[in-house]
Every structure is written in C-alpha cells, then in structure tokens.
Amino acid sequence: MSQTAIAWCRDHGMRSLILNITSPQIPALGLYFDLGFMEAGRYFKGMFEMVLLELEL
Numbered sequence: 001m002s003q004t005a006i007a008w009c010r011d012h013g014m015r016s017l018i019l020n021i022t023s024p025q026i027p028a029l030g031l032y033f034d035l036g037f038m039e040a041g042r043y044f045k046g047m048f049e050m051v052l053l054e055l056e057l
Contacts, residue, residue: 022049
C-alpha cells in the first residue's frame with residue numbers, strides 16, 4: 001500500500017513526502033527506511049519524541 005501511495009505521488013508531480021512518527025515505533029521506522037525515507041530531524045511534542053522522515057521523489 002505504501003508503494004502505491006508513493007507511486008501516486010510521483011505520478012502527480014509531487015517532489016517529496018514528509019511524515020512524522022514517534023521514535024518507539026521501531027518496526028515502522030524500519031519499513032520507512034526500507035522504502036527510501038531518510039531521517040530529516042527529531043523534536044518533542046509534549047512527552048513524545050517525534051521523528052521527521054522525508055522521501056525525495
């Protein structure tokens with residue numbers, strides 16, 4: 001499903017995708033890294049450490 005969404009974004013002229021997840025979501029981080037996302041930063045939202053990920057299309 002993620003690859004379909006990425007392909008749709010490419011086909012519609014988007015240049016990048018950005019998403020946020022919480023740092024304890026290790027399996028999700030692995031999935032996004034496998035899809036080509038790179039870590040673009042981290043920040044705290046309340047007590048949660050957020051990971052900012054970006055995929056250049």
